[in-house]
Amino acid sequence: MRLLLVEDDPTLGPKLQTALNKAGYATDLSVDGIDGEAMGDIEPYDLIVLDLGLPGKPGLSILQNWRSRDNATPVIILTARDGWEDKVSGFNAGADDYLAKPFQIEELLVRINAVLRRSAGLKPGELAVEGLSLDEHDQSVRLPSGEKLSLTGTEFKLLRYLMLNPGRLLSKSTLTEHVYQFDSDKDSNVMEVYINRLRQKLGPDLIRTRRGQGYIFGREH
Numbered sequence: 643m644r645l646l647l648v649e650d651d652p653t654l655g656p657k658l659q660t661a662l663n664k665a666g667y668a669t670d671l672s673v674d675g676i677d678g679e680a681m682g683d684i685e686p687y688d689l690i691v692l693d694l695g696l697p698g699k700p701g702l703s704i705l706q707n708w709r710s711r712d713n714a715t716p717v718i719i720l721t722a723r724d725g726w727e728d729k730v731s732g733f734n735a736g737a738d739d740y741l742a743k744p745f746q747i748e749e750l751l752v753r754i755n756a757v758l759r760r761s762a763g764l765k766p767g768e769l770a771v772e773g774l775s776l777d778e779h780d781q782s783v784r785l786p787s788g789e790k791l792s793l794t795g796t797e798f799k800l801l802r803y804l805m806l807n808p809g810r811l812l813s814k815s816t817l818t819e820h821v822y823q824f825d826s827d828k829d830s831n832v833m834e835v836y837i838n839r840l841r842q843k844l845g846p847d848l849i850r851t852r853r854g855q856g857y858i859f860g861r862e863h
């Protein structure tokens with residue numbers, strides 16, 4: 643999952659970015675409203691965490707602009723502690739959830755998780771698809787046999803994206819865009835290597851290849 647964080651606080655921004663990356667979300671940080679708005683339109687993010695008080699352009703206007711351009715990327719807004727007006731205007735502008743500052747990173751992770759599930763049409767809680775269940779805390783997967791396997795950071799990011807998009811044809815470049823950050827070295831051929839590693843761990847028929855087009859997660863029914 644690829645996230646955009648728009649937060650100008652010089653301490654909180656980098657701290658959240660590090661924590662989100664550690665939690666397996668490839669996260670880009672923007673510290674400015676104008677930049678952040680453009681990035682949110684251009685890059686294929688799965689979710690955006692948007693501070694409301696930003697230099698350049700206020701978060702609320704950014705959100706309104708995204709929604710008026712049919713940018714439906716889920717957005718969690720960060721509001722001031724007692725700013726109930728912010729929450730109301732945020733929801734009216736099209737926010738999916740909010741979090742009042744200060745907050746614990748754990749709480750942000752739980753909310754991100756819930757919003758991503760909801761937008762993928764899945765129930766909240768454990769991510770379980772095709773008999774696999776993903777443990778997002780220790781970044782491991784449980785097989786139908788009950789065996790638990792640990793995953794590397796990239797394997798985890800890739801498998802989570804696949805499990806949140808079952809049955810969809812996903813090209814190598816789509817997978818690359820949703821698994822890596824903006825500034826990372828995006829070689830989509832590397833995806834093949836990770837897909838093969840997942841196949842070795844999960845069994846050969848769970849990730850199907852459509853030659854020249856990409857991959858589909860899930861067994862043929």
Ligand code: CA
Nearest residue numbers: 650693695696
């Ligand atoms: Ca701010």
